[in-house]
Structure formats: C-alpha cells, structure tokens
Amino acid sequence: MEQEKVIEIKNLNVYYKNHKKSPLSRDKKKHVLKGIDLDVYEGEILGLAGESGCGKSTLAKAIVGMNKDITGEIIQKYSDSQMVFQDPYSSLNPSKKIGWLFEEPLRVDKKRKWTPKEMKERVKTVIKAIGLSENMLDRYPNQLSGGQRQRVSIGVALMRSPKVIIADEPVSALDVTIQAQILELLRSLNKNMGITILFISHDLRVIYQICDHVAVMRGGIIEEYGEPSSVYRNPQCDYTKELLNAAGIIKKNFNK
C-alpha cells in the first residue's frame, strides 16, 4: 500500500522583500525558494539538508503559514503542524515561566476550551513524554540548560497533540551527548506517537541516524532526494558529494 502524504508541496516559490537600498534593486523581490516539489509521508522522519542560507527555514515557515508571499501549493492532511524553532533561546519568551509556556498553546486553542485542571493534566503528560521533571515548571527559560530548553520547545509543540512536527535544526546548538538525547526523544515521538517529523539539519550524519528520507537543498532548489542509505552510498549531485565530504562521511561506511 502506498503511504499517505501528510504534506504535498507542489512548485512552491517563496519571495522576500528586498531590503537593499540600491535604486536598481528597489521593489525587486528576493526569490528564495524556486519551484520546490516535496512530499512528506505519514509516519516518517524526512530530513532536509543543505548549506546555510539555502532556504530550509524558509520552507519550514511556508508550511506553517508564516511566509505569505508564495506561489504554488502546500497541501496538508492535518491543519495543525507545529514548528520547533531553530533557536530555543529566542523562541521561548524569557519573561514567562515554563509552566505558563506549556499552557499557552491550550489557552489559545481555537478548537476547544481547556479547563485549568485539564491544562495541568496535559502539561503533566507532556512533561513526562519529553523527559523533564515537574519542578521545571516554576523556572524561567534562562534557568534551564540548552538541552532542557530544547526539550521544552518540543514539549510546547506537542501540547495540542499535533500529527506533524517541523523541527528546524533542533540539535544544532547542542553538544554531542545532549544532541543524541534529543534525537532519541524525536525518534521516540515518531515511533511511539506516530508523529511525522520534518527534520531540518545541515548535518548529514544526524540525518542518517534518524531519517527515512533525505532531501538535499541548494540555492532554493531540491537537488537530491531519496533514502539516506542510497543517497549517501551513491550521491547523484556534486553538491551532495561535497556535503558528504565536508561531513567527513566516507562512502564505504554506508555500504551495508
């Protein structure tokens, strides 16, 4: 049986305003994503790789509706895809306690009204799922470690039980041990709760560890797509080869 698509992106173009002051570039828009076609399948972890500035975050934001100047189609099976942002330092409001941050998605839930008791229950469930203890709820974001903060970001994204999570470089700011723990958490959310994950990373090693498919992006275009084992063993594009080289990944490591 063919797997169902949870996100289907067809010929997506995204533009930003050009802020340059030069009269020549005035009013011209910057064309950042150039005709992206990409499918995300139910229950998978799809890795999106590519160099800084190629448009990975732009694609993520387009999916959750944060980029408005777009053409093409983004068809989504579920309406509530949640984003985990690249930088947990700036994405968590520093003036609010962790407990408040967890409850916020429920307070603004348009689908239903949550009673305070239900909110507390939901927070308890989520905090357990992400491996934090309840005494964290009284702290502020700056009183947590980077890894704990990233767990909180993931937890906040989980509050309304989304079917799809878009995680934008969720482990890039973390050291290797903590990285491994967060990857394990994401993998368990995928396996145990069936959450589909679009996992953005410039690190092809990390993508190999947890992704079912990988899309390699360059300059706003998807250059290569496939299962990591076959893409890494037999990359078709020079750019993918460059990335594999830069990551110190030797092809023979992936001959299984």
Ligand SMILES: Nc1ncnc2c1ncn2[C@@H]1O[C@H](COP(=O)(O)OP(=O)(O)OP(=O)(O)O)[C@@H](O)[C@H]1O
């Ligand atoms: N709000 C914005 N306004 C104008 N240009 C933007 C805006 N956001 C991003 N860009 C530009 O769009 C391009 C793609 O940016 P994007 O953040 O999607 O890259 P990225 O692949 O996520 O990079 P990184 O790996 O560094 O996070 C870059 O040239 C960037 O400068």
Ligand SMILES: [Mg+2]
């Ligand atoms: Mg980015």
